[in-house]
Amino acid sequence: HDVLLDRDFELPCDLLVLTSGYTGDETVNELKGQLKVSSDSEGFFQERHIKLGPLDFPTSGISLCGCARSPKTLKESCEEAVGAAMRASIPMKNGFIEAEGIVAEIDRSLCNDCGLCWKRCPYNAIELDEEKHPRVIKALCKGCGLCAADCPKECITIVHYSDDQILAQIKAALEDSPEEKIIAFVCHWCALGGVDMAGVSRLQYPTNARLIRVMCSARVSIKMIRHAFELGAAGVLVAGCEFPTCHYISGNYAAETRIKRAKRILAKNGFEPDRLWNVWCSAADGPKFASTMRDMVRELGLGEGGN
Ligand code: SF4
Ligand code: SF4
Structure with missing residues (x-):
């Protein structure tokens, strides 16, 4: 198929040699550090969102196109290049960014x-x-x-997600029967999408969870986790985007590292670290969120009430 002419054609030949697959190269890693953008395991840069921001990096003001993102034909690369240039021209034309x-x-x-x-x-x-x-x-x-x-x-x-605001939400959620409640910190993007999906799919799961929305799982501090346990929470769940698709580049990696640290600190302070759970899911992962809740309730020995 000739992608420029958009026409099938036949080429008589004695030998057909297929090109080897594209892979990214080491400059991706170097640029990644300099621009603070992310790449995938194949060495290609990763877009902000495959549908909502295919030509943008999560970092404002930097666009990508063509084979920087994945193997592309010349035609696709040219089309994406025009799109990326248009994206870049918006703030230049406006003269400001929001x-x-x-x-x-x-x-x-x-x-x-x-x-x-x-x-x-x-x-x-x-x-x-x-x-x-x-x-x-x-x-x-x-x-x-x-x-x-x-x-x-x-x-x-x-702003809007201060420590005081989140700690107050934890306190309010645990006012009654905290020993039956699970404080679930859910990131605004994938995890909350997964929770929504569980709801619209009418999946059944125990009602012990009290959800606290944060923009990223990386917002959840050890102080917040500890506060929930000090107030008697049966368990704490930190839910974020699955790897490597964090909306904030590397927030879920930071959250995972912090959760490991939190477990050690909880153990030293007399709390059971096994009561701190985490789940990484996509916005379509309603079943994963629902099954995590069922597993938590079973493992923590809770009744399926918590109303
Ligand atoms: S992390 Fe360190 S440098 Fe940054 S605001 Fe806190 S105390 Fe200051
Ligand atoms: S770590 Fe996140 S919240 Fe903090 S300055 Fe950077 S982008 Fe803003």
Whole structure:
């Protein structure tokens, strides 16, 4: 098939040699670190979302097209290149970009300049000012909350998802019969989609879960998990996007590492680490969420009530 002419044709030949498959190369890894973008295991860059942002990186202002994303024909690459150029032209034409309403804010009076937030932000949205103090670049911040959950001085607030707001939700959820309740932190993107899917599919699962929505599983701090157990929660579940599709590039990886740390800290403080669970699912994974809830209730020895 001639992709340019969009026509089938016959080519008489004695020998047919197929080209070898495309793979990415090592420059992907180098660029990935510099631009703070993600790639897949085949060495291709990964788009923001296969349907909602196929030509965008999660990092604002950088687009991708053609074989940078996956093996493509010349025609497909050209079409995507036009699309990517159009995407790039929008902020250039407007002369401004719209920032997220959910962003990080640093209370400089409490900060000890440890640099953790600056190093860990997946979007390079924290810079050091002239005096080497961290400063949030609000136009780049996506509000994932990773920095706030990791900050040792607890001096980063995520607008609309502050520690106080989330801790208050945990407290309210555990007011009655906490020993029957599971606090389930669900990320806004895939995990909440999975919960919705379980609902619209009318899947049956125990009602013990009390959902607390966070933008990313990386927003869930050890303090929040511990707070739930201190208030008597039967279990805590952290649910996020499956690997490697985190909406915030690497939030689920950070969450997974933190959950392992949280288990060690819980054990040292006399809590049962096995009561802390996690699940990584896609927005279509309603059955996975429902079965996780059933498994948790069974393993934790709970009644299927919790109303
Ligand atoms: S992680 Fe917290 S204490 Fe450390 S530099 Fe960032 S804001 Fe300051
Ligand atoms: S909330 Fe996320 S994107 Fe914003 S500064 Fe913190 S780590 Fe970076």
